[in-house]
Amino acid sequence: MQQDGARSLFEYPAESIFRGYWIPPPNVEPPMFPKKFKDPVFIFNGSLLIVFIWMNHLADRFSERAQKFPKFVLGIGILALTFWMVAYLIFPGLLKFIEAQAEKEEDSAGNRSRYYGAWLCIAGSILMGYLFGFIFVVPTAFLSYGLIPGEKKRWISLIALMLVMTACFYVGFYRILHIPVLKGVVLDID
Amino acid sequence: MVPLGIIYQGIAGTFTLENLLLLLLGLVVGVVVGILPGVGPAAGMVLVLPFSVSLQASSALILMSGVYFASSYGGSVAAILVNTPGESASAATLLDGYPMTQRGRGAEALGISATAGCLGAVFGLLVLAFTAPLLASLALRFGPAENCLLALFALSVISAIVKRNPMKGLISACIGLVLATVGSDQVSNSIRFTFGLEPLEDGIPFIQTMIGLFAISQVLTLSEQNQTISRVELAGSGFLTGFKTTFKHPFTLLRSFIIGIWIGALPAAGRSTASFMAYAEEIRVARDKSQFGKGNPVGVIASEMGNNACAMGDLIPTLSLGIPGSVGAAVFLGIMIIFGVIPGHRVFIDQGKTIYGLFTAFFIESLLILGLGLTYAKYFAKIAMVRNDFIVPIILIFSLLGSYTIQNSFFDLLITAVFGALGYFMNKHGYSPVPLVLALVLGPMLEKNFQRALIMSEGSYRIFFHSGISLVLVALTVFSLGYPYLSPLLKRREKHSR
Amino acid sequence: MYSARKYWILFMVLSLALSLAQAVAAQEKFPGKPVRMVITHAAGGSVDLPGRAMALYMQKYLKVPVMCENMLGGGGRKAMEYVFGDAKADGYTIVASAFPSRLIGEMVYESKYKMKEFIHLGSWVGGDYRTIFVAKNSPFKDFNQVMEESKKRKINVGGGGGLGSTSQLQIVYLKEVVKLNLNFVPFDSDAEVAAAVLGKHLDIGTGPLSGAIRVYKSGDTRILAVHSPKRIKEIPEIPTMKELGFDGVVIPYGVGAWAPPKTPKDRAKILSDAIMTASKDPEFIKWAEKSSTMLDPMGPEEFYKVTLEDYRNIEKVLPLLMKEK
16 A cells, blocks of 8 residues: 555545545645634633523523623623624624734744643642642642653752742741641641 | 821821831731732731730731731732732732733832832822811712712723723623622522532632632743743833833823722722722723733833722721721721721821821831832842743742632632633633623622612612712713724714814 | 751651650640631621630630631631531630521521530620611601601611621511511621711611711711610610510620530530630720620520520521521
């Protein structure tokens, strides 16, 4: 069999049927359909619209006085979002007109894996704090963030800072302010 | 009028060694407490309460005043340098303060903050000392209908802010307003949108949300870009530059001062409302609105002046009527009462010595903060240059700490994380957080007073057009909603007719 | 570096040993470590300040610090449920709050805590009854005029505090027992009610005595009546609701402390004694006078009896309170 790049356009459908899934030919532009749906703004607005509609439905169960304001606000939101969806999907020109004044934000190159690493760090710190007591947020935050691949780390000063901060927290919050920092779901030293 | 003798005695009484040391202690505690996100002036004052039990009334109040005053400065420092609101009122400061830091103008922003703050406090004091009873009785004329309209007016300013991208701004505001309705609605006694989560019954906690929206989202952005907060320290931009810049915008100072003092005088609204309204108002009247959110010093001047003027304004109803103008003022009131300073219009005469001693203390504190800033701002601002892998965990830890210690609740940390995600997304895709925050701050005031007014009028909407004040507010609201969109049309017509 | 690591290990072992030692020491004599007072409302408020004041004086007699912790949520429910069920019942955690508001809350919300089962340690603030007040130059000179007017139109009455508070109890009493034709306008705090009354946006306002006295003495308001069993010493000219012909609408208010149900009796006694002694401390009494806080200390047995009595009284009006829900 030839290499992928050298296949002729006719072999793809056959190959696809054989394998049971669609193999996109390399030089064909991906269809407009999925691309539009992958735009994060679209996903956000769409989900928000669904959430608003659902909340509007929930609001029907409130007492009459309590319903008024939320339904009013949700109504405006639903209208605005629907308008946006229609413009985005059907009349892109209209959307460009509305957002004409928006400046293009400079998109500085970000490193996605560092971003996910940051999330792991945040989630890990909260989890450790929850399980073992708030004081454990300090070492977890420093260590897990340091583990994210990146430029050369200064481990010694990092760990030193971490220990100093942990000690300060312990003294400051537990001894002086009497806020429990060693109290978690698993560990409970009071 | 208060006899001059009493005023003089009060001023002189502040200058004892004991009082000055207490003042300093209060300041230090206040700044530290202010920098820690989530720990506000109320907590700080309560912290020093045990120390003050054995003190005389005037000395104890001087100590408390230091905490009350300095915590707002500490909050601004955190907001400007690391995008973490030290308390809810500092949230408006970070909108332009942090971008200034990012562009290497952190020390300048600190300078502006301290200067505007000092001016707000000093002039606020003058207003407080000489016109408090008058302003207090004026403020009383704002009933539920008027307060509702005031909140509506403040929200309507959003239309000017989001002119750049009205759709996303509107969506942002809607999210904020909806979030404001979550929780138990006191007026109608029903619980809304809590999805069965008990901690949400008191509503979405504000500071935790701010911390997530601004600080955590910055943590994510900084990690992603693996940078320090600011890459370069702008030469020639330091604390003194900030000091001078503040004076270059006298009209901003005036407008924000009036807004701050007035919002403070109203018991129903607090410092976050004041600082956001002052900020929003500057955007509304500015010719070039695009620079806001990118490090425009005017934004910092407005929010800081509004915040500090309001801090003094909060004391107007507190001292004259015994009705606290904010949470911090409520603690202050409670402590005043413990020490026998009973508010009312007689307090200026009966307890004149203590009161004027207190004012003198505030005055000294504002000057000290200015001096403190002048000396140390440079060093504070160096935080912006700290390595990414040090600063990010530090910001994260302090943010989580701040969120946690407000109610010792891990649920609040989840809220912070969720809003961190939201804030990151909004920043990346052009949704301004300002309408969301404004809506969250003003939503409750708007709705609750709306419902109260309708109860009082038994369902008639005429109550919103009944008093002179309400008519003025309605007109202002209509004007502020329409003007940003009509004015270019009007200007064009003018040009054509020439 | 090898030697540095040794020092770290030594340091950690030492600190571990120290904390263990402290934990052991705490077992031997009660109290051996700080006592935690959970306060159900926000710092600086009308529940918080009496709580903190008591904590300050209690620690003199307990010889250990009493650390106050504000646990907000659900109008007091969160803290009460926590101390009732989740906190360790070793005598080191107590809760301070207002009564009978927490009792009302328990019954209206069917909450997880039961006031009857808490160990009552004692109360110090008491007699802060609810009042009805108007602005200084209001057309209503006395309460009967208000009743007269209410026959022609609905009276706008303001109150602070939400469902399950003594404020709400007062409004229910006014509506159902006194039969006042009213519109209840709820506010977030008593301070806002006072402001609305002074600004003449409301016809009458309701609020606790301690707050009302202050604004009354400064001349800005007039108190029309007090929901108390007898006339109040400081304002002998103000009639009680009973004298005006309305019986059964006494609304008490106090601040007290409780310990978790399973707290050992000997430890509870030590805590009670500390509270009782503190409430007789002359400096504490001076503080109360200066701050217009009404003291009416009750020992554990008396306090418990009052709770049982409050149960009976509130059960009578419970259906009316639940109607508001």
